[in-house]
Structures are given as C-alpha cells and as structure tokens.
Amino acid sequence: MESNAMLSLDRISKSFGEVKVLHDVSLEVGEGRIVGLVGQNGAGKSTLMKILAGVHPHGSYTGVVRVDGTELTLGSPGDAIAQGLGIVPQETSTVDTLSVAENVVLGTLKGWVNPGAMRRDAASFLSELGIRLDVRQPAATCTTSEKQLLMIARTLYARPKVLILDEPTTALTATEVDRLLGFLTRLRATGVTVILISHKLDELFRVCDHIAVLRDGRLVDFCDRERFDPQAIIQHMVGRRLDALYPRPIAPPQDSVVLDVSQLRVAGDQARGRRELTGISFSVRAGEVLGIAGPLGSGRTELLEALAGMTRWRGQVRVAGREVRPGSQAASVEAGICLVPEDRKRDALFANLSVTENLVIGSGKYRRGPLRRRRRETEGARRAIGSFGIKVADPRRSVLRLSGGNQQKVVIARALEQQPKVLLLDEPTKGVDVGAKRDIYSLLRDRTAQGLAVVAVFSDEAELIGLCDRVLVLSHGAVMRGFDVDAGDEALAAAILTGDDLLKEEHA
Incomplete structure (x- = not known):
C-alpha cells in the first residue's frame, strides 16, 4: 500500500x-x-x-x-x-454524429467554440498520443x-x-x-x-x-x-491452481473432412470497412480446431461471416461432402454451420429476454407448431446451465445480469444446442476472465472429441498455439501461411503471429 x-x-x-x-x-x-x-x-x-x-x-x-x-x-x-x-x-x-475533433473535446467545451482552433487543438493532442486520425472525419466512419x-x-x-x-x-x-x-x-x-x-x-x-x-x-x-x-x-x-490453462485433446482429429473451402472470394466494401477475400482454400477435419490468425483488417471476420451465409461469396464450400448454397444464412444453418459472433451484446444476446429464453430461442425442439413448450424450455435451459457451467442465480432474470464470461457461455451453449457440424467462433474469449476461458476451452475439447469441427478466430497467440491443432494466417484478405501446431512449430508460430516484419516478408 x-x-x-x-x-x-x-x-x-x-x-x-x-x-x-x-x-x-x-x-x-x-x-x-x-x-x-x-x-x-x-x-x-x-x-x-x-x-x-x-x-x-x-x-x-x-x-x-x-x-x-x-x-x-x-x-x-x-x-x-x-x-x-x-x-x-x-x-x-x-458520439457517431460528431467529428473526431468534437469527440475529443466533448465534455470540456464551455460557451462559444472556434471550430478551427478546436480542430487544431484536437489534432495536436492526438499527435501527442500517437493516434493517427483525421479530426474532420465523422466518428461513425x-x-x-x-x-x-x-x-x-x-x-x-x-x-x-x-x-x-x-x-x-x-x-x-x-x-x-x-x-x-x-x-x-x-x-x-x-x-x-x-x-x-x-x-x-x-x-x-x-x-x-x-x-x-x-x-x-x-x-x-x-x-x-x-x-x-x-x-x-x-x-x-x-481460488485454485490452474496447472494447465489449455486442456489436451481428448482424441486426435479424425481423417474425415467436415468443412472443405475452395477458392472462396468475397467482394470488399470500403464504405463499411469490409476486407475483400481472394481465393481462400482450406479444409477442417472432424474433431479439429482450426485457428484463424492475422492482424485486424486481414479478413478474419469476413471469412467467418461468409461461411455463415451473411455475405455473398463465390467459390465452393462443402460440409460433409455436400455443397452449400452461397450467401444464404438458411442454407449454411441447414448444412450444419453455426456462428458465434465477436460482439455478443450487439449480435448474439437478446437483451430484453431472460437467460432461459436466450438459451432456447431458435430451437425447434421446444415448440409445437407456433406454440412454445414452456416446461420443456425451462428443463432444457437447466440442462444447458449445468452442462456448460453457467453461473446464474435465477434463469428467469435478464441475461444482461450475468457476467461477461457467463453471457458468452450462454451464446456458445445456444449454438451447440443446435448440434452443428461446424462451429465458427469469432474471438470467443474476448473480455472473458481466465476461469471462464478454461471452461470454454474444455467445452470445445469435449465437443471436438465427439467429431465437431471448429474454426476459431483468436488475436491472442497463446490461444492459437495452446488450443488449436492447425493455424491459418490471413493477410490482406488472402491466406499467407498455414502450419500444424502439433508439429513442434510453436516458436515459428509465435514469430509469424507477433512479428510485423516477418508478416510483411511472408506476404511479399
């Protein structure tokens, strides 16, 4: 002290x-x-x-x-x-309706403001911080x-x-x-x-x-x-010792290919900040965790969203040997592809619903035609809470009352309840504490032992090396390199993921 x-x-x-x-x-x-x-x-x-x-x-x-x-x-x-x-x-x-400069000085302004002086002051301050932003651009961009x-x-x-x-x-x-x-x-x-x-x-x-x-x-x-x-x-x-954060695989990946992607191409959208994808090819076997690495803006999220049918794409995607129709979320779901997005609060959680409703929503087994089976929903939610180790005092309360780690478990539990063949995870441990991370890792290993194929984006190189069987590195919307983590290539893997110079050299 x-x-x-x-x-x-x-x-x-x-x-x-x-x-x-x-x-x-x-x-x-x-x-x-x-x-x-x-x-x-x-x-x-x-x-x-x-x-x-x-x-x-x-x-x-x-x-x-x-x-x-x-x-x-x-x-x-x-x-x-x-x-x-x-x-x-x-x-x-x-405040997205204001400029970068206005956002910088927001809360300190009093009386009349000279716009030019404000922009100069904001630009000087951002430069002092080492932040490169155009002070005139809207924050929304x-x-x-x-x-x-x-x-x-x-x-x-x-x-x-x-x-x-x-x-x-x-x-x-x-x-x-x-x-x-x-x-x-x-x-x-x-x-x-x-x-x-x-x-x-x-x-x-x-x-x-x-x-x-x-x-x-x-x-x-x-x-x-x-x-x-x-x-x-x-x-x-x-409150206890974690000797090994990353659980060892229960069983090695199987020989059968579950997901096969060939020459996947997605048009970019500069206005929305979306990266173009060019000719991406890879496959994932049953029971395998394929990590997707690369810097922000490399096309990692765009790849997962394309596979989930959220954007139009060209090329060929097969799940268990069957072709998937391009650009259709319904077709991707029907094929057995399920996505857990990066921003759970914006894209995955139903903030106005309870924990129980968030766990069972979208599952047909809790309905009879248009009618909900409330008792079955409650029983299904209780099973999921126990199986996935979700800490909740009352499942009838809002899902927003849960901690970030338990909210993420709810999102992953709902995805796995759909029995997917391929699970896509975009930064699944973002904002999650170390205990919840361990639970999520163990959960993924349990399901891959049952034949689930996982494609996961991680920014943390330790997760890529500790959890994944293979890693695919993206750069500028293309596959730069892939490697087998189990082949003893950990040192090179860390260098590829953390060394900017090596990234540039490999991509060139």
Whole structure:
C-alpha cells in the first residue's frame, strides 16, 4: 500500500438487494503509479469502477473514496470528472454524429467554440498520443479500434488525476497496444495515477507497478512488481491452481473432412470497412480446431461471416461432402454451420429476454407448431446451465445480469444446442476472465472429441498455439501461411503471429 495516496478506497462495500458484491475493499495508490486490477467476471471490478465513476452515487455504498486526500461524495459521472477521475469504459461510447475533433473535446467545451482552433487543438493532442486520425472525419466512419483510441483520448483531454481504463486493449492491434502502453508509462512520469483493468497479464506485467486481485467482491492480493507471478495471480483470481490453462485433446482429429473451402472470394466494401477475400482454400477435419490468425483488417471476420451465409461469396464450400448454397444464412444453418459472433451484446444476446429464453430461442425442439413448450424450455435451459457451467442465480432474470464470461457461455451453449457440424467462433474469449476461458476451452475439447469441427478466430497467440491443432494466417484478405501446431512449430508460430516484419516478408 502507498502512503500519501493519490487514490484511497477505505472499506468500500456495496450490495444490490440482499446480494453483497463488494466486501470492505481497501486500496491505496500513490501518485504516478499504475495498478493492474484483475479478477474473474463477477469479482466486483465493474461495480468498484462504477462507484469511482459516480454511476453508483454516494450513499448507495458504504466506505470512503479519497482523491489527493480529499473525501469525495460523487453524485454523478459529471462529479467524477470534475474531481479528477477519468473513466474509459470497455464498451465504445463515441458520439457517431460528431467529428473526431468534437469527440475529443466533448465534455470540456464551455460557451462559444472556434471550430478551427478546436480542430487544431484536437489534432495536436492526438499527435501527442500517437493516434493517427483525421479530426474532420465523422466518428461513425472510425473502426472499432479507432473508436477505442478516441475514447481514451477524450478522457485524457480532461487532464484527470486518476485515469481508469477498463479492458482498453480488447479491440486494438498489437502495434496500437504497444503505443498505448508506451503512452501510459509516459503519463505515469507526469504524476497521473492509472488503474488498468485487464485480463491480459502479459500487458499488465509490462507497465504496472502493482497488481490488485479481486475475488468474490474481496481484495485478496496486492502485489508489487517484484512479486509478479502469473500462476500465483491466477490462483488468487480463481481460488485454485490452474496447472494447465489449455486442456489436451481428448482424441486426435479424425481423417474425415467436415468443412472443405475452395477458392472462396468475397467482394470488399470500403464504405463499411469490409476486407475483400481472394481465393481462400482450406479444409477442417472432424474433431479439429482450426485457428484463424492475422492482424485486424486481414479478413478474419469476413471469412467467418461468409461461411455463415451473411455475405455473398463465390467459390465452393462443402460440409460433409455436400455443397452449400452461397450467401444464404438458411442454407449454411441447414448444412450444419453455426456462428458465434465477436460482439455478443450487439449480435448474439437478446437483451430484453431472460437467460432461459436466450438459451432456447431458435430451437425447434421446444415448440409445437407456433406454440412454445414452456416446461420443456425451462428443463432444457437447466440442462444447458449445468452442462456448460453457467453461473446464474435465477434463469428467469435478464441475461444482461450475468457476467461477461457467463453471457458468452450462454451464446456458445445456444449454438451447440443446435448440434452443428461446424462451429465458427469469432474471438470467443474476448473480455472473458481466465476461469471462464478454461471452461470454454474444455467445452470445445469435449465437443471436438465427439467429431465437431471448429474454426476459431483468436488475436491472442497463446490461444492459437495452446488450443488449436492447425493455424491459418490471413493477410490482406488472402491466406499467407498455414502450419500444424502439433508439429513442434510453436516458436515459428509465435514469430509469424507477433512479428510485423516477418508478416510483411511472408506476404511479399
């Protein structure tokens, strides 16, 4: 703990009804320090940050929050900003109808504004951060990663004393991650205190002075840099030791080819930021996990969406020897292809429905004609909750009440309930804690042992090497290289996935 703390939390407790989610959390962070905050989904990280952001106002929790020695009584997010607390949430919250420059200065404008001076100031500030964006362009035209950087810039523009970042690197490329972490180290030198929430321990180890671990609403560890140890931190997070994060295959892939793709071509759409795909060919055997690697914009998501029938394509796709009609979601589903998209909240979850309804929706076995069989739905949902290890107090409550990891389990469970031959996964562990990741990995290995073919996009090279049987590397919408992970090529695999120069050399 720090003396003369810039940020001090003293016995913070918070309950929702009869459920206590924070238990006497005390934490002190000195000026110009970076603290990594880790914990499983549901550990209390978001609740604690919402207290600091003024979302949960003073009086709705017990305990004391101090910044630079002053006790705060925050009643709104505006109060938090005024008191020197800057929060960058995980979900993008840019105002798409405004320009990049207007988004940067949003919240700090008072009175009449000179548009030219505003753009010059915003451009200078973005340049200082190393963010390359046209300040005149509408935020709506920015990519997901550019919007994430824009949100960070907007928060920093208010010159906070304490900066809190919630999973800021989830949508960033490796180069953008390096740039952000480098900026945080420079920011620390100016005296700004940083709280960095992340599931990526390697990133935390690069920049943090301390790591705080929450489990079940309690602070269970606070370690200095000299005590950083990934296994010990994971053990504190989950309450047990994980000797091997990636389960070994239960059975080797079979000889039979389930998915065969030949010369797949998809037209690009520059206005929507969609990459053109050119002549992609590969096959996936029963019981095999094929990883799709490559930088953002390489065509990974476009490939999965084409196979799922969401876009028109040319070429040939066969499932179990039968051709699939191009550009038809119904044809892809009928052939046995099922997609779990990257953005679960936007594209996979039904926010206005319960956990039970999210698990059973789309399955014909719970209907008799147009009528729903409520009892069967409830029984089916309970079986799925048990089989997939979904932690939920009441399946009748909204799915949005679940943690991110449990929401993802619901989406994957619903997909597997359809008994697909080919499961497409786009960043299936994005924003998921280490315990839920392990559960998802084990689940996939169980199903591949039964003959399921999996095609999965991963940005984390450790997942590609630890979970996949083979990896296909995309670059600029084409297959750059494929390799067999089990052939002892791990070192080369890591070099291909992380080395920009090698990527360029191979593609050339």
